[in-house]
Amino acid sequence: xxxxxxxxxxxxxxxxxxxxxxxxxxxxxxxxxxxxxxxxxxxxxxxxxxxxxxxxxxxxxxxxxxxxxxxxxxxxxxxxxxxxxxxxxxxxxxxxxxxxxxxxxxxxxxxxxxxxxxxxxxxxxxxxxxxxxxxxxxxxxxxxxxxxxxxxxxxxxxxxxxxxxxxxxxxxxxxxxxxxxxxxxxxxxxxxxxxxxxxxxxxxxxxxxxxxxxxxxxxxxxxxxxxxxxxxxxxxxxxxxxxxxxxxxxxxxxxxxxxxxxxxxxxxxxxxxxxxxxxxxxxxxxxxxxxxxxxxxxxxxxxxxxxxxxxxxxxxxxxxxxxxxxxxxxxxxxxxxxxxxxxxxxxxxxxxxxxxxxxxxxxxxxxxxxxxxxxxxxxxxxxxxxxxxxxxxxxxxxxxxxxxxxxxxxxxxxxxxxxxxxxxxxxxxxxxxxxxxxxxxxxxxxxxxxxxxxxxxxxxxxxxxxxxxxxxxxxxxxxxxxxxxxxxxxxxxxxxxxxxxxxxxxxxxxxxxxxxxxxxxxxxxxxxxxxxxxxxxxxxxxxxxxxxxxxxxxxxxxxxxxxxxxxxxxxxxxxxxxxxxx
Amino acid sequence: xxxxxxxxxxxxxxxxxxxxxxxxxxxxxxxxxxxxxxxxxxxxxxxxxxxxxxxxxxxxxxxxxxxxxxxxxxxxxxxxxxxxxxxxxxxxxxxxxxxxxxxxxxxxxxxxxxxxxxxxxxxxxxxxxxxxxxxxxxxxxxxxxxxxxxxxxxxxxxxxxxxxxxxxxxxxxxxxxxxxxxxxxxxxxxxxxxxxxxxxxxxxxxxxxxxxxxxxxxxxxxxxxxxxxxxxxxxxxxxxxxxxxxxxxxxxxxxxxxxxxxxxxxxxxxxxxxxxxxxxxxxxxxxxxxxxxxxxxxxxxxxxxxxxxxxxxxxxxxxxxxxxxxxxxxxxxxxxxxxxxxxxxxxxxxxxxxxxxxxxxxxxxxxx
Numbered sequence: 001x002x003x004x005x006x007x008x009x010x011x012x013x014x015x016x017x018x019x020x021x022x023x024x025x026x027x028x029x030x031x032x033x034x035x036x037x038x039x040x041x042x043x044x045x046x047x048x049x050x051x052x053x054x055x056x057x058x059x060x061x062x063x064x065x066x067x068x069x070x071x072x073x074x075x076x077x078x079x080x081x082x083x084x085x086x087x088x089x090x091x092x093x094x095x096x097x098x099x100x101x102x103x104x105x106x107x108x109x110x111x112x113x114x115x116x117x118x119x120x121x122x123x124x125x126x127x128x129x130x131x132x133x134x135x136x137x138x139x140x141x142x143x144x145x146x147x148x149x150x151x152x153x154x155x156x157x158x159x160x161x162x163x164x165x166x167x168x169x170x171x172x173x174x175x176x177x178x179x180x181x182x183x184x185x186x187x188x189x190x191x192x193x194x195x196x197x198x199x200x201x202x203x204x205x206x207x208x209x210x211x212x213x214x215x216x217x218x219x220x221x222x223x224x225x226x227x228x229x230x231x232x233x234x235x236x237x238x239x240x241x242x243x244x245x246x247x248x249x250x251x252x253x254x255x256x257x258x259x260x261x262x263x264x265x266x267x268x269x270x271x272x273x274x275x276x277x278x279x280x281x282x283x284x285x286x287x288x289x290x291x292x293x294x295x296x297x298x299x300x301x302x303x304x305x306x307x308x309x310x311x312x313x314x315x316x317x318x319x320x321x322x323x324x325x326x327x328x329x330x331x332x333x334x335x336x337x338x339x340x341x342x343x344x345x346x347x348x349x350x351x352x353x354x355x356x357x358x359x360x361x362x363x364x365x366x367x368x369x370x371x372x373x374x375x376x377x378x379x380x381x382x383x384x385x386x387x388x389x390x391x392x393x394x395x396x397x398x399x400x401x402x403x404x405x406x407x408x409x410x411x412x413x414x415x416x417x418x419x420x421x422x423x424x425x426x427x428x429x430x431x432x433x434x435x436x437x438x439x440x441x442x443x444x445x446x447x448x449x450x451x452x453x454x455x456x457x458x459x460x461x462x463x464x465x466x467x468x469x470x471x472x473x474x475x476x477x478x479x480x481x482x483x484x485x486x487x488x489x490x491x492x493x494x495x496x497x498x499x500x501x502x503x504x505x506x507x508x509x510x511x512x513x514x515x516x517x518x519x520x521x522x523x524x525x526x527x528x529x530x531x532x533x534x535x536x537x538x539x540x541x542x543x544x545x546x547x548x549x550x551x552x553x554x555x556x557x558x559x560x561x562x563x564x565x566x567x568x569x570x571x572x573x574x575x576x577x578x579x580x581x582x
Numbered sequence: 583x584x585x586x587x588x589x590x591x592x593x594x595x596x597x598x599x600x601x602x603x604x605x606x607x608x609x610x611x612x613x614x615x616x617x618x619x620x621x622x623x624x625x626x627x628x629x630x631x632x633x634x635x636x637x638x639x640x641x642x643x644x645x646x647x648x649x650x651x652x653x654x655x656x657x658x659x660x661x662x663x664x665x666x667x668x669x670x671x672x673x674x675x676x677x678x679x680x681x682x683x684x685x686x687x688x689x690x691x692x693x694x695x696x697x698x699x700x701x702x703x704x705x706x707x708x709x710x711x712x713x714x715x716x717x718x719x720x721x722x723x724x725x726x727x728x729x730x731x732x733x734x735x736x737x738x739x740x741x742x743x744x745x746x747x748x749x750x751x752x753x754x755x756x757x758x759x760x761x762x763x764x765x766x767x768x769x770x771x772x773x774x775x776x777x778x779x780x781x782x783x784x785x786x787x788x789x790x791x792x793x794x795x796x797x798x799x800x801x802x803x804x805x806x807x808x809x810x811x812x813x814x815x816x817x818x819x820x821x822x823x824x825x826x827x828x829x830x831x832x833x834x835x836x837x838x839x840x841x842x843x844x845x846x847x848x849x850x851x852x853x854x855x856x857x858x859x860x861x862x863x864x865x866x867x868x869x870x871x872x873x874x875x876x877x878x879x880x881x882x883x884x885x886x887x888x889x890x891x892x893x894x895x896x897x898x899x900x901x902x903x904x905x906x907x908x909x910x911x912x913x914x915x916x917x918x919x920x921x922x923x924x925x926x927x928x929x930x931x932x933x934x935x936x937x938x939x940x941x942x943x944x945x946x947x948x949x950x
Contacts, residue, residue, distance in 0.1 A: 065787065065949045084948075088791060088792055088793040095784045095791075098784075101595065101785055104591060104598075112587050160788075161788075170791075
């Protein structure tokens with residue numbers, strides 16, 4: 001690669017032979033391997049890949065915040081090593097946590113970034129007005145950034161990076177922890193900026209439906225750039241591989257569970273009231289449950305999604321890591337209530353976080369709580385786990401009244417919190433040992449359970465790694481293992497998959513399905529709309545209220561209309577929120 | 583424009599963050615009040631037990647010399663046993679025992695029989711009491727001799743004069759030194775914490791991806807905390823002079839100038855610590871251990887450097903506060919003594935230069 005050329009200044013970003021190493025502990029880890037790419041002006045490029053693939057490193061290198069160990073990086077022809085100032089004048093970069101000063105107000109944050117980018121005073125007022133109007137932040141300019149909701153923070157972070165009209169916008173996971181309404185607004189803003197200002201955008205995301213809205217997709221895995229193409233290219237390669245199936249004699253979960261990991265089946269996930277499968281060939285795989293002449297079977301060939309391609313490409317590289325076929329006897333759902341919530345309120349001072357909640361959960365169900373940030377999901381969870389007392393109303397968990405016997409109930413439940421509650425300085429095995437001893441397991445029993453956890457959650461190779469150094473998906477697995485050490489009857493999972501890549505999410509749902517099939521009741525909160533489809537039943541919450549309760553298909557049925565013949569869960573969610581707000 | 587934005591942001595943050603405000607304003611005032619009013623290295627109203635075997639005009643006269651002193655407080659005990667018990671119970675810090683033949687022996691032998699027993703648990707106080715009792719005894723003897731026209735058996739009596747702090751008030755010596763401690767708090771501890779916080783919260787990552795220069799990032803921290811530190815210094819000087827009546831014999835401008843030198847050194851250390859540690863908790867711990875505690879213990883602020891063991895004395899040369907404390911105590915109590923001020927100021931310039939240069943060299947324009 002000749003270094004003499006100035007590169008093509010028409011390309012927003014060019015990388016040639018970029019390698020990057022980090023030292024973790026005593027080992028040197030290669031974060032990026034021989035990356036070469038060029039992004040043309042005006043493209044919206046999605047950077048996708050599993051956790052730990054090197055997405056953040058790639059963005060930081062593009063922003064000139066890290067230098068490659070070998071290779072060159074140019075932004076509009078400017079080298080990020082020698083002309084970093086020029087590069088920084090042309091880019092807008094938003095790090096993962098938005099880079100906002102939480103103790104400054106919206107206005108003050110904007111002024112700071114306007115100063116940093118030397119936006120002229122004459123231009124400034126107009127710019128502030130445009131951006132606050134576009135992001136819907138206009139009524140909140142005096143509010144401290146720390147008091148904004150996740151979605152508003154993200155929009156403020158974006159507004160700060162857009163102030164200087166950057167020519168290249170670099171966004172690191174802009175939509176993690178942000179509800180679907182805010183995600184839609186974010187995309188509208190980005191697309192409008194590209195159209196009006198000719199901006200180029202590179203953004204990393206764990207949400208493949210977002211990546212489908214991009215004009216180009218970069219697929220990164222273990223530091224290697226596997227492909228760089230349009231979303232359609234990825235999808236076309238999968239043409240004829242995707243099917244929706246269902247069987248009249250099996251529940252979707254049982255069907256999905258049986259199909260997962262069978263030869264010829266790359267992927268099997270629940271989608272709505274069907275099971276979506278990705279076949280290795282261009283026809284239905286030849287297995288017992290999918291014989292075309294079986295009249296209990298319904299099959300529809302469907303258009304592939306980007307996610308199908310993503311899973312197929314990554315599974316190819318992980319042939320050895322195919323999920324084992326799990327033989328579990330499916331227990332029929334017993335109509336026995338294990339959780340009953342009756343008229344529960346919760347106040348914090350004069351703020352009512354949860355209002356007159358009513359619902360019940362049966363044994364072996366996967367029950368979902370869906371809602372935007374601040375809807376009251378976590379508060380509800382904490383009350384059900386006996387961590388917070390209810391202000392009024394009745395809570396019964398595993399047949400025990402939480403007001404009188406919270407400790408007794410707690411011995412029968414497992415709880416995995418949003419932040420995973422792991423001891424980051426302890427190794428994987430030490431964490432497991434600690435949690436099993438907290439639950440009172442001893443000697444043989446403890447050894448057995450630790451062995452079980454290491455095996456079941458594929459943590460054997462990492463057993464001596466500090467849990468703080470694990471990629472997000474591994475942390476999630478370890479946290480779930482810790483919550484299961486004492487074999488609880490009821491498992492509470494608070495935002496278990498936030499920011500976790502699609503591959504890890506599949507493994508997670510596989511395990512959860514197996515648990516439910518063996519009779520464990522699972523309660524899960526999520527703002528991942530697709531994941532709501534994995535639930536047997538769910539409630540949608542907003543501002544502490546339940547908007548609706550039911551099975552996923554019943555909820556979607558509510559919003560079906562001529563304009564929207566096949567609503568997704570996200571459509572239903574947004575529709576319900578808007579109906580309430582108006 | 584960029585620099586102005588950074589400085590304004592920094593002031594807003596300090597103003598909104600209770601813990602920054604506490605370090606910048608509350609702690610200095612608290613320390614000043616504590617050391618100005620509370621901590622005293624002087625012995626005053628020390629309770630002393632008296633055991634007088636036989637009361638005579640001479641014993642009364644000797645005791646009167648103590649009763650009129652503000653350093654002592656007298657208590658009577660019938661016999662030594664009772665006095666010893668009182669000492670055990672820590673009611674009194676010393677016993678003065680005048681024996682039966684006190685008056686008779688007073689002028690007959692070299693010295694009469696006076697027994698002084700001092701509680702040595704607190705060595706510092708014990709030394710002070712011993713000195714005071716000795717002084718009071720000598721003064722009384724001289725006085726007695728003058729009254730009676732007798733020449734004493736010991737002809738030479740040392741006459742002490744204490745310069746610069748003639749009342750030997752410890753606050754006059756502690757409060758100026760405290761200024762160095764306060765400026766260390768703001769300059770090093772506060773600065774180290776706020777910069778590390780930017781690492782932790784990811785705000786620095788967003789900031790250095792803008793066209794800001796390394797110089798602007800550093801100046802954006804130096805200027806606000808320089809102003810805060812000088813504010814702390816003015817506050818401390820004001821309280822010292824007007825509230826605690828500490829004399830300021832040297833020049834106010836010399837104080838400001840040397841204060842600036844010391845503050846730049848503290849800021850350099852604070853910035854360097856936070857750039858290297860990138861974590862608020864660690865930065866705070868390091869700042870306390872390498873700047874605040876040495877400024878307290880090894881600077882000559884409380885403990886006299888020349889009476890430290892050699893190894894400890896060696897370390898004090900690495901403590902910037904040592905040079906500033908020397909300047910402060912000299913300028914406040916003695917005046918503009920250039921042979922003291924200049925070499926210490928030179929040391930401050932040298933150390934400050936080294937730390938600021940290191941901070942600039944390590945300063946982030948990238949993430950590693």
